[in-house]
Amino acid sequence: MAVENNRNTLAEADYSSRRNTIGKLRRNMGLVILTVVLLVFTMIVIIPFIWMTIMSFRTTTEILTAPYGLPSTLRWQNYARLMFDPQIAFYRFFINSAFVTFFALVFTVILSTMGGYGFGRSRYNFKFRGWLFVLLLFALMLPPQIMYIPQFTMMSRYGLLNSRWSLVLLYTASALPVSTYLMATYFSQLPTELEDAARIDGCNDFGMFWRVMVPLTRPALATVILINGIHFWNELLLAVTMVTEPTKRTLPAAMMMFVGEHGSNYAIAAASLVTAMLPVLILYLFLSDKFIEGLTAGAIKG
């Protein structure tokens, strides 16, 4: 057995050119130097996050006197004050962000799943469907600046300024092209036999869609929820434009306001950044491959 295993790995090493390359590198010092360079580069990526987390456990005086230092004691009070001090009450912005992200995701999922089904299945093909699809994908080229001024007057006309619903509506609109594209691609790959089988079982088109097709698209739905959820949670331009009333802000807008007002209280400010970032980072720790796949899928749009 041991010999067999050995031979297998040897054979692999012979045929796998990737591993061969590393083998060659390993023979000289190059790899050590390369690793050091990559580690320094990676530290530059990570250090700001670590630094801000350490800052959030110190006092502002400590930060200013020794920026690099470690906290003398872990000051959890910073977080307690951030969340529940009536002057700050940061939890409200969490609720706002969660509200906007949740409802925008619900709208996005409903519209893009139905639309993706209509665009993806050959059963619903008609002469101008391809054109409509291209028109929808055209929006991927549009920068938000080319639309947001009329969106602002539109929201103002219907009394939705300073309402979280304005963000729900506009975020959904911004997410539709890529989400519909992902859903349509997925639906188009499901076999036609499923439709026939559903029809024999007496389903109409909606039953076919809802009972048979939608349950099969879970991976695509997960991608749509993941990439748009991150975007909704982090968005700033529309958030500061449509909502100016302090209590209705979402997290990104609130953090900007907070640092403007309590600018010198760096410890609490750092705590606000850490709490806003934490939900996404925790998800990323457990689902990092899914995240990377999802964002890659969202970009390859032909």
Next chain:
Amino acid sequence: MTPETLNRSNNSTQSRRTQRRPWLWIAIFLGPLMIYYFIFVIYPLFATVNYSFYNITPKGGEIVTTYVGLDNYKALLEDDVFIKKAVPNTLLWGIVGPTIEMLTATLLAFLVYFKVPMYRFYRFAWFTPLLVSGVIIGLVFRWVFNVDWGLLNVTLRAVGLDQFALNWLGRTDTPIWVVIFVHYWATFGYSFVLLLAGLSAIPNELLDAAKIDGASTWQAVWRVLLPLLRPTLVTVLILSFMGKMRAFNVVWVLTKGRPLHSSETVATWVQNRAFTWEGSLDLGYPSAMAVVWFGVVLIGVGLINRWLRRMV
């Protein structure tokens, strides 16, 4: 099922379907999406073009609209901040940013493709900034570049390079470079994973075949992998370029275009003129700016596309 029967059944169902298209269901599935899309995307797009011919200012609680023809576009040519700051800064960014990003991201993608030690850890770490809001990134880097106690200056002073410990965000020459750096820091991971995905999609056999023909690793990279990666490279370059042209979060949080408009970009100037302009709020003028800029970006993307896709 053999391919023939599959085809035949498809053909027969298709011919039946062309006779009776389920228009009701088409309307039910596509209708809500397209109506929503027309209201919230297509209409605002045309409205912006329309706005650019008007003067739109709120007076006494009402929005007053007056037709001014091409005046907004003429004013654009005489707007010193737009012509001398916002446009040069954004173009500088659009050239320097994607160049650095493509060079480093391609290098890093190859290193991870060839599985340098700890490549999983690198991939995980480099991708992290993409998940974090531009606001958080902007605020942290405002602290990193702080003149007195920022990480950068403290480090520079610690190693005796005091003369380089500048007021990075307070001078007029450095802020745009800080913006370019921070945005690079925040987005290179995206180009990196896209290129890595492109590389992984290239069949392994091609690389093995090159090796059997006696090619060295360098030759395999230059002659086999890079040419096959070119479509991905062009796509990633376009995405990166468009990203810089529309970037808002990081600049807005870092500098808001200050000081003295030295880090103004088109995106921040539109926002400044439209919503934070004190005294005379006017939505027509920034609309004209957005229209012109969208045209410039489209031309830029078109040029990259024509130029690089043809090159062999």
